[in-house]
Amino acid sequence: MIRGNARRPLASCQARHRRRGLLLVLVLALVAGLAPAPAQATPSYGLSAFGDLRYGPDFKHFDYVNPEAPKSGTLRLAEIGSFDSLNPFILKGNAPASLAGAGLALGGTAFVYESLMERDEDEPDALYGLIAKSVDLSADRSTVSFTLRRRARFHTGQPITAADVVFTFHALTTEGDPRYRFLYRGVVGVTADGPERVTFRLKRDADRSLPLLIARMPILSHVYFADHAFDRSGWRRIPGSGPYRIGEVVRGQTIVYDRVPDYWARDLPVMVGQDNFDRVRVDYYRDRNAALQAFFAGTYDFRQENTAKSWATAYDTPAVKDGRIVREVWANRRPAGVQGFFINTRRAKFADRRVREALADAYDFQWENKHLFYGLYKRTESYFANSPYAASGLPSAAELKLLDPYRAVLPKRLFTEAFHTPTSGGRGYDRANLQKARALLAAAGWRVRAGRLVNVKTGRPMRIQFLLDEPVFERVVAPYAFNLRRLGIATSIRLVDSATYENRLNSFDYDIIVFRLPQPLTPGAEQRAYWGSASADVPGTLNFAGIKSPVVDALIDRLVRAKSRPELEVAAHALDRVLSWGFYIVPHFYSGTYRIAFWNKFGRPKIRPRYSLGVLDTWWYEPRLAAMLKAGKAPPPPPRPRLP
Numbered sequence: 001m002i003r004g005n006a007r008r009p010l011a012s013c014q015a016r017h018r019r020r021g022l023l024l025v026l027v028l029a030l031v032a033g034l035a036p037a038p039a040q041a042t043p044s045y046g047l048s049a050f051g052d053l054r055y056g057p058d059f060k061h062f063d064y065v066n067p068e069a070p071k072s073g074t075l076r077l078a079e080i081g082s083f084d085s086l087n088p089f090i091l092k093g094n095a096p097a098s099l100a101g102a103g104l105a106l107g108g109t110a111f112v113y114e115s116l117m118e119r120d121e122d123e124p125d126a127l128y129g130l131i132a133k134s135v136d137l138s139a140d141r142s143t144v145s146f147t148l149r150r151r152a153r154f155h156t157g158q159p160i161t162a163a164d165v166v167f168t169f170h171a172l173t174t175e176g177d178p179r180y181r182f183l184y185r186g187v188v189g190v191t192a193d194g195p196e197r198v199t200f201r202l203k204r205d206a207d208r209s210l211p212l213l214i215a216r217m218p219i220l221s222h223v224y225f226a227d228h229a230f231d232r233s234g235w236r237r238i239p240g241s242g243p244y245r246i247g248e249v250v251r252g253q254t255i256v257y258d259r260v261p262d263y264w265a266r267d268l269p270v271m272v273g274q275d276n277f278d279r280v281r282v283d284y285y286r287d288r289n290a291a292l293q294a295f296f297a298g299t300y301d302f303r304q305e306n307t308a309k310s311w312a313t314a315y316d317t318p319a320v321k322d323g324r325i326v327r328e329v330w331a332n333r334r335p336a337g338v339q340g341f342f343i344n345t346r347r348a349k350f351a352d353r354r355v356r357e358a359l360a361d362a363y364d365f366q367w368e369n370k371h372l373f374y375g376l377y378k379r380t381e382s383y384f385a386n387s388p389y390a391a392s393g394l395p396s397a398a399e400l401k402l403l404d405p406y407r408a409v410l411p412k413r414l415f416t417e418a419f420h421t422p423t424s425g426g427r428g429y430d431r432a433n434l435q436k437a438r439a440l441l442a443a444a445g446w447r448v449r450a451g452r453l454v455n456v457k458t459g460r461p462m463r464i465q466f467l468l469d470e471p472v473f474e475r476v477v478a479p480y481a482f483n484l485r486r487l488g489i490a491t492s493i494r495l496v497d498s499a500t501y502e503n504r505l506n507s508f509d510y511d512i513i514v515f516r517l518p519q520p521l522t523p524g525a526e527q528r529a530y531w532g533s534a535s536a537d538v539p540g541t542l543n544f545a546g547i548k549s550p551v552v553d554a555l556i557d558r559l560v561r562a563k564s565r566p567e568l569e570v571a572a573h574a575l576d577r578v579l580s581w582g583f584y585i586v587p588h589f590y591s592g593t594y595r596i597a598f599w600n601k602f603g604r605p606k607i608r609p610r611y612s613l614g615v616l617d618t619w620w621y622e623p624r625l626a627a628m629l630k631a632g633k634a635p636p637p638p639p640r641p642r643l644p
Helices: 019-028 162-174 178-183 210-215 288-296 308-313 353-361 365-371 397-406 431-443 471-486 498-506 526-531 550-560 565-582 623-630
Strands: 074-080 117-119 127-129 132-137 143-148 187-192 197-202 244-250 254-259 279-285 302-304 325-331 338-343 446-449 452-455 463-468 490-495 512-517 585-587 593-599
Touching: 074 288, 074 302, 127 132, 132 210, 143 162, 143 210, 162 178, 162 187, 162 197, 178 526, 197 210, 279 288, 338 353, 353 431, 353 585, 365 471, 397 550, 397 565, 431 446, 463 471, 463 498, 471 490, 471 512, 526 550, 526 565, 550 565
Parallel strands: 074 279, 463 490, 463 512
Antiparallel strands: 117 127, 132 143, 143 197, 187 197, 244 254, 254 279, 302 593, 325 593, 338 512, 338 585, 446 452
């Protein structure tokens, strides 16, 4: 089952994840590097990236669950947007975020489809057996083999076999979303060595993350697809093997997941104490404000608040005051991710780095944080913010060894200045920053004529359209667009529906978008999808800026092939500097916290996961508390879970 915290944050603090972006990210963000654990001379019950596994082979359950948690009740959630397909594995159509393994970043985020191995939310990159009871990575890393559990079953009752794994790999890489081909490109072949054992053969230069990526591949039924086309979107329910199956569906509006009573893996250590709700209902709202009001009306139960204004001003309601709704702020130990204005460098007007730097100078974060965000955010100054992989100060000696070969093509300031985003006095009009922007534009061949910024060679004016699919971001864009107009740039905001937005992103039909890409706890091959040249022209790419840089490619290669965490950190720092000084995005902001609100009718373990909220995984329904709410009474305040 695809789990984790690759979330779909929306609203003024974070940009909307697309379903397909997270389809890849949920696999990539959970893994990054691989060192066998422990010795891998014999089959192992788990894998970790750079060290020992926290749990031994005989562990009973994860520390952050209540193994005695009751199973009952319904958890009601909300998403923004819509959906027109139940097939999350292909490019066509827009599947529900929760079905695709995206969104609802509350812990477990896909209920229907399972993978060979499952992750521990207290470790940055450890996997333990789920469908596979063991894994064997050869000493020369040329093969990785999985031995499957005989009792593993699809919802149809059909056993999960090596043939299903082989089928899934070929289906995803030939007919599935194009990113699967990119993801598994290091696989030479896959064979079933009997009904319960499957072996993947890997290229000699394959990314160190590849065995873990394979371990996180969702497994599908070859028997089902013998009678159904894999590449068709629509409303058919593709069978999975997870703790939930698809129940009621109201097209484009609601999807319900029903717990499978005889779920085959319910007693496995990686599943004990989890998936405790009988039903999970997800309603879709077109408008974020309407969703907020629906929450206060009791239409759904849990809300992760990503809009600073709403958190600061909208929760002064009777239900919050009397304790029926609980509000909490939790420390977020995950990397902040990369959110900002992504500049489409495929367009000639943005090809010059100086133009992009000028656009960065025009953004006044300090004013927005004061007047729009109630001072709740920190400015993003790194592609790896809120993590040890963020670069700081000047390059270290170890970083210089990686960067020196490219001095001729890198900005000189990369070697002599620490990167910082522009700062202002928060007045909304910073003369020094705008003057700097004008000078950069002039040096790049743009001049103001009759109040318009035009290209000296072509005479064409600079026009920028911001493409959005949610009105909430208009208030973030508007002050920025105002400053751009002061530079003579004609700006506009284009708000479209989610389907149109998806299509335009897939075909690179945009100037600037607002987006957030999650960063994993251990960076790895997902960096190729985000910034690598090979992904820049892939339809539906995650490389929204269209970056094509041999230096970036080389540093990503060093990152994914790092053999230790210190080596990984050095490569990430160097990559961070090159991306930052390339001005491919205008960075936004992050909070470093989770802001959550929920109707007080749930039980929670005493310890929460280190790297996720754990709501879907570990919370449970309390009928007594729910009855008090129904009677208009406020239950007692719930004990607050602690971090391990």
